[in-house]
Amino acid sequence: MIGNMTTAALLATGCVPVKAQETSVAAQEAPTVAAPEAQVRGRSVLHPREGLTVRVPANAVYLGAERFALYGVADCEIHLFVEAGPDRRVRRLYWVHFESYLPSRPDSRFTYGDIDRRMNLLGAVTWVRGSLMDTTRPPRRAGSDTERVRTMIARAGYTLPPYLASARLVRLLDDPKGTGYGRRELMLIHAEDLAERGVTRDEAVGDDPENRLREPFAAETIARAAAAFRVKAR
Template identity: 45%
Template sequence: MRRIKADGSAARIAIASLAGISLIAQIRVPERTVTGTVISSERDPKIRIELPATAHYIGADRWPLYDIADCELHAFVETGTNKIVRRLYWIQFEQYLPTRPDLHHTYDSLRTATLGGMSFYVDTWARPANAPTRPGSDVEHMRGLVRAKGYSLPGSMMSVRLVHLLHDAKRKELMIIYSEDLSPTGFTADDLSPSGRARNHWPEIDKALLYRALAQVKIVQPG
């Protein structure tokens, strides 16, 4: 059998792969801490996220998302007496694993917002709460946390997604999703879709939703 001499580049890839496999095995316990309605993160980024006192913490999940990213999700809800979610606060810390040095986060949204002195990409939407999702997705994990605590999502929700990319490499991100039950608007997700009968109402609903999201979530950076 002909021997092939590995160069430095191949050796580095092999080491990164082994490190990544080890990291995947370790991705189990959430790293950030929660006290009441406050999430404290010591790295990536080092911040404190404060939510309204009316929010209820339903837990966290940490897993290797599609075996390419270390994903840590924390969820809070506000509900009515029937345990149907009225508001959802979804906080997620995510970074690509060393085994995939080729991957970088990309967002094409032209909308941005500033929260706690940090810049975020902004996206909004209205969707059925049970819309199909890819197996193993972060959406699937979030829904699992909600169900595990005996809560139910409403028929449709309207959401704001805020994404902050760390460093120029764009391999780490902080994602905050704020969602509300859509029913108080009197419309369904189909009504507000691009071809829906009430699409002309979406800009006003969108604007008010973003305002509430930025008002409900507070970010405090050290120093």
């Protein structure tokens, strides 16, 4: 995701952060991008150029893919899976996200090393953060990836609960030393209905203005996310 706002702020507001110098670019017409590059086979997302396969649980239902120029500065590809009850209310969400800065932004970098926790997960250095996804708030900015995901869910006939416990796991694909800075990312977001976790909103985040999950709930949420995905290099 572009910029260096915390994941909590992103998920709470539905707005993907953008660096100040990119604001003018975002206002321009977005460049055209090709159709989704990754292939989906069952519950697996295979990305030929990145040489990665991401697998989600067998019970997940695939809702489709979106590929677009995020704010005119990054090539963004989303593949979305959900688990839901008979009422089509989402219980769990699996968001598989490939993103890279466009060649027109040669000096731009993701800066997870400044904002997220470094862990070794899914076979590589991963930058993680737990937060509360608040769907009672509309997306603050048009064209965000969060807006796209909400639209995909609604279009498929599903609804979201008011709050979901969410974890973001990011692998920078051009950062072999694990510095936290790079131009290409695989981002995995796992979110669960907070009510099914048996936790209230106040218990999960208290009065944190950025909706960051409290410990040890945050660590538990990150662990559940890591267990939900499988990533294999080809």
